[in-house]
Amino acid sequence: xxxxxxxxCFHPDEVATAVYLKxxxxxxxxxxxxxxxIASNRGYNxxxxxxxxxxxxxxxxxxxxxxxxxxxxxxxxxxxxSGVFWLNAARMLVFASKPDVIVSLxxxxxxxxxxxxxxxxxxxxxxxxxxxxNPDQAVANGVFRQGSWIERSLSTLLNWSFHQATRIVVLDxxxxxxxxxxxxxxxxxxxxxxxxxxxxxxxxxxxxAEFRSEHGLPDKFVVMYSGNHSxxxxxxxxxxxxxRLRERSELCFLFxxxxxxxxxxxxxxxxxxxxNILCLPxxxxxxxxxxxxxxxxxxxxxxxxxxxxxxxxKIYNILSLGLPFLFVGPSPSHxxxxxxxxxxxxYARRTGHGDIDxxxxxxEKALVLGPCPPSVELQHYSSQxxxxxxCPRLVAEIEAMAMKL
Numbered sequence: 001x002x003x004x005x006x007x008x009c010f011h012p013d014e015v016a017t018a019v020y021l022k023x024x025x026x027x028x029x030x031x032x033x034x035x036x037x038i039a040s041n042r043g044y045n046x047x048x049x050x051x052x053x054x055x056x057x058x059x060x061x062x063x064x065x066x067x068x069x070x071x072x073x074x075x076x077x078x079x080x081x082s083g084v085f086w087l088n089a090a091r092m093l094v095f096a097s098k099p100d101v102i103v104s105l106x107x108x109x110x111x112x113x114x115x116x117x118x119x120x121x122x123x124x125x126x127x128x129x130x131x132x133x134n135p136d137q138a139v140a141n142g143v144f145r146q147g148s149w150i151e152r153s154l155s156t157l158l159n160w161s162f163h164q165a166t167r168i169v170v171l172d173x174x175x176x177x178x179x180x181x182x183x184x185x186x187x188x189x190x191x192x193x194x195x196x197x198x199x200x201x202x203x204x205x206x207x208x209a210e211f212r213s214e215h216g217l218p219d220k221f222v223v224m225y226s227g228n229h230s231x232x233x234x235x236x237x238x239x240x241x242x243x244r245l246r247e248r249s250e251l252c253f254l255f256x257x258x259x260x261x262x263x264x265x266x267x268x269x270x271x272x273x274x275x276n277i278l279c280l281p282x283x284x285x286x287x288x289x290x291x292x293x294x295x296x297x298x299x300x301x302x303x304x305x306x307x308x309x310x311x312x313x314k315i316y317n318i319l320s321l322g323l324p325f326l327f328v329g330p331s332p333s334h335x336x337x338x339x340x341x342x343x344x345x346x347y348a349r350r351t352g353h354g355d356i357d358x359x360x361x362x363x364e365k366a367l368v369l370g371p372c373p374p375s376v377e378l379q380h381y382s383s384q385x386x387x388x389x390x391c392p393r394l395v396a397e398i399e400a401m402a403m404k405l
Contacts, residue, residue, distance in 0.1 A: 001402045002034045004096065006115050007105035008085060010039035011057060014282045016228065016313050017105055017131050018044070020194055027391050028398070029059040036061040036099070038089055042069045044107075045258040045282075047081075065089055075143060082108035093118040100402040103127045104161075109134035113157050116164035125401045128161070128168045129394075130175060132232075132310045140305040141231050159183065166401055169394065172334040174308035190397060195390035196316035196382055200285065203321055203374050207290025215278060217294070220252040221367050224295035226283075227314045229259035233301040234353060237328065239268050241359040246274055251367065256280045256291060292321055296371045297363075302329035304353055319382035322374030326351065326362055347375045 005025060009018035018039075025035045037060055043049035047069030055062050065088040070077035085108055093114070101124060104115030112128045119126035135154040138144045144151040162168060162184050169190050170176050176189050212218050225235070235255075242253050253276055255265050262279060269277040283291040292298075298318045302310065312335050318325050319338075327335040327350045335350070342348040346369065351358045383389070 001101070001399065002097065002099040003028055003036070003398060003402075004093075004099040004102045004118075005035070005037045005105070006089065006102065006111050006118075007037070008040045008107040008111070009044045010037050010062060011060075012051070013044050014285070015044045016194075017107055019197070019285075020131075020313075021105060023195075023197075023387070024391060024394060025060050026058055027395055031395065031399075033399075034061075035059070036063065036096070038063050038065065038092055038096075040065055040067050040085055042067055047071050063092060065092065078108075082110075086111070086114055090114055090117075094121065096122075098122045099124055101125045101127055101398055103129055103398065105129050106131045106134070109138070110154065110157055110161070112161040112165070116161040119164070125167075126161075126165045127398065127401055128165045130168055130170045130179075133175070133178065133308070134158070136178070136309045137232065137306070140303070140309060162188075167397060169397065171311035171313075172308075172337075174332075174334060175311065178308040192390060192394055192397070193385055194311070194313050194316060195387045196320040196385050197285075197288070197387065198317075198320040198382070198385075199387045201289050201292065201317055201320060204289040204293045207287070208293040211287075211290045211294040215254075215280070217252055217254070217278075219250070221250050221296050221370070222252050222254050222294055223297045223299065223363065223366075224254045224256060224292075225299040225301065226254075226256040226292060226295075229255065229257050229261035229263075229265065231260065232303050232306045232310045233261060234303045235261050235265060235301065237351075237353050237356055237359050238299065238301070239265065240356045241363060242269075242274060242277055243272055244356065244360050245363065246272075246276055248276070248367070251276055251363070253277050254280065254295070257282050288317075292317060292323070295323060297366045298323055298325040300325055300327045300329075300335055302327075302333060302335055304330045307333045316382065316385045319378050319385065322347075322376065322379040322382075324348070324366065324372050324375075326366070328353065328359070342378065342381060344375065344377055346372065347378055 009015050011022040028035050041051050041064035053064050067081050067084045102115045102119045104112040116126045139146050169192050176191050266279050300312050300315045324347045329335045339348045339350045351362050
């Protein structure tokens with residue numbers, strides 16, 4: 001079976017969609033399928049990084065598209081990069097060998113529209129793996145006004161692609177409901193949460209000690225936010241808490257990753273001369289176990305306006321390692337659902353945005369408890385999100401679509 005994936009990011013990029021797509025594509029190749037990925041020739045967060053225009057990696061045929069690499073510092077830069085990607089991908093798709101299934105992810109925005117058009121051109125099935133939703137996200141960010149002509153135009157295109165898809169895989173019940181509100185039929189929707197990298201991650205006590213020593217943290221209580229720092233994950237309440245707790249020398253707030261909010265954190269620390277904040281770039285996968293194990297408390301953040309638009313993917317790795325976490329976000333949401341289901345206040349807590357007093361209270365409680373051993377209960381709960389359980393289900397979904405042709 002021939003499967004073609006459309007997404008801006010792919011291996012060796014380390015952003016979440018690139019990693020998930022790499023793992024899914026590798027599993028499909030292992031099962032004997034022909035897999036092609038069309039992606040950008042530049043790094044997602046670092047457009048100065050170039051990748052080969054064409055290569056075969058682990059049996060996956062990768063075709064990379066030239067984009068100008070203007071970056072994400074302004075809307076017009078993003079629009080130009082996305083537009084060039086879209087046009088060059090369209091040209092590549094016209095001349096591509098006929099696939100059995102085209103699977104579109106969600107970067108750049110409206111890539112599912114291109115996937116639907118290409119599926120019509122080739123007479124094959126269209127599937128969408130919905131990691132986030134635009135222009136809904138742009139409206140929540142304040143980029144577009146709800147009901148404006150551009151929002152209505154983009155929403156019309158997106159909804160058309162939804163109705164062309166044989167299957168739309170969403171990550172939680174809130175995303176599924178947002179699709180239903182857009183008129184998508186229940187039979188087209190499948191809720192499949194993203195998996196934990198439990199097959200690649202483990203509690204690494206030696207790596208923890210080495211990582212903490214390398215970054216001057218051997219005696220610190222480390223509160224970590226690790227992953228994509230975007231406006232969907234607002235850190236304002238947390239930053240105000242770091243300011244209030246600046247005299248607690250035993251505390252260190254460690255921000256690992258990249259994105260616009262990462263730069264905001266650095267600027268905040270400089271402006272207030274905070275010594276309790278440390279910023280590091282994304283860690284390579286081979287160091288991820290050590291990096292995540294180095295935290296005494298993890299943070300999972302979702303903005304109030306983003307329920308059903310984005311998904312807190314980082315929570316699954318934290319659960320698989322059994323480490324304490326604080327969810328900062330609204331209720332109800334996927335994050336609050338998991339905190340409620342776990343009912344383990346020592347390991348799983350929630351606070352809301354804007355409530356700095358409660359944020360400080362949660363952090364001080366965690367500090368009093370001190371470092372906690374990995375929770376067997378968290379690890380047991382996380383088994384339902386294991387790679388070996390969830391990735392094969394998505395593979396089977398793709399295979400079933402092709403067999404219906």
